[in-house]
Amino acid sequence: MTRSISVHARPQSFPKDRSCVLLPLGGGESDFSVLAQPSTRNRKRGGSLAKEIRTRNLAFARQMRRDPTPAENALWQMLKGRKLGGLKFRRQQPLGRFIVDFVCLEKRLIVEADGGQHAESASDTERDAYFKQQGYRVLRFWNDDILRNSDGVAQHILSAAKYVGEPDA
Structure with missing residues (x-):
């Protein structure tokens, strides 16, 4: 299993409604995780997709440490x-x-x-x-x-x- 996460989803990874982003987790062709776009409410409070991805990376890194x-x-x-x-x-x-x-x-x-x-x-x-x-x-x-x-x-x-x-x- 490749132990990396790409935080830059390719444009074709976005559904037409841009409701979520697909992130490769383990390098396998079907090993993807869906990360929902931040809500408008979160964006108004300073939330962003990049922040959610950083949070997800940290959680995944902790899991790999364990x-x-x-x-x-x-x-x-x-x-x-x-x-x-x-x-x-x-x-x-x-x-x-x-x-x-x-x-x-x-x-x-x-x-x-x-x-x-x-x-x-x-x-x-x-x-x-x-x-x-x-x-x-x-x-x-x-x-x-x-x-x-x-x-x-x-x-x-x-x-x-x-x-x-x-x-x-």
């Missing part, structure tokens, strides 16, 4: 509490229109734990391009590597953090 994959859990045990080189990481963090597995905001470094569904994924390419444009470096590790070679993964993260701001090799 239910991590084994690889995400192992990676979090390695990263939490500044255990890795004193770097402060956040997990399941909404950033822009996506939710990332782990991010070190100070170093602008994103770490993603990827399962087999991510092999040559167009959505991952789109995400990585978006984050690169925002000044982030994205590291992707296969779940199996995280579980079987945690020392190598940790070393790679430390190396990337050390050379922050330099172009990707």
Whole structure:
């Protein structure tokens, strides 16, 4: 399951009456959630669709924090509490229109734990391009590597953090 939410629905996602927006949740073709447009009453009080989507992203991120994959859990045990080189990481963090597995905001470094569904994924390419444009470096590790070679993964993260701001090799 791809763990991201796109907050920009394509225009064709809107019904003719614009009563709701369809948001992809898990990357599956039929895995969509309907988010109702804010009522006129909410708009008068300062409510907006963007605010509702941010609220939905936060709720989804909380849910993913409560239910991590084994690889995400192992990676979090390695990263939490500044255990890795004193770097402060956040997990399941909404950033822009996506939710990332782990991010070190100070170093602008994103770490993603990827399962087999991510092999040559167009959505991952789109995400990585978006984050690169925002000044982030994205590291992707296969779940199996995280579980079987945690020392190598940790070393790679430390190396990337050390050379922050330099172009990707």
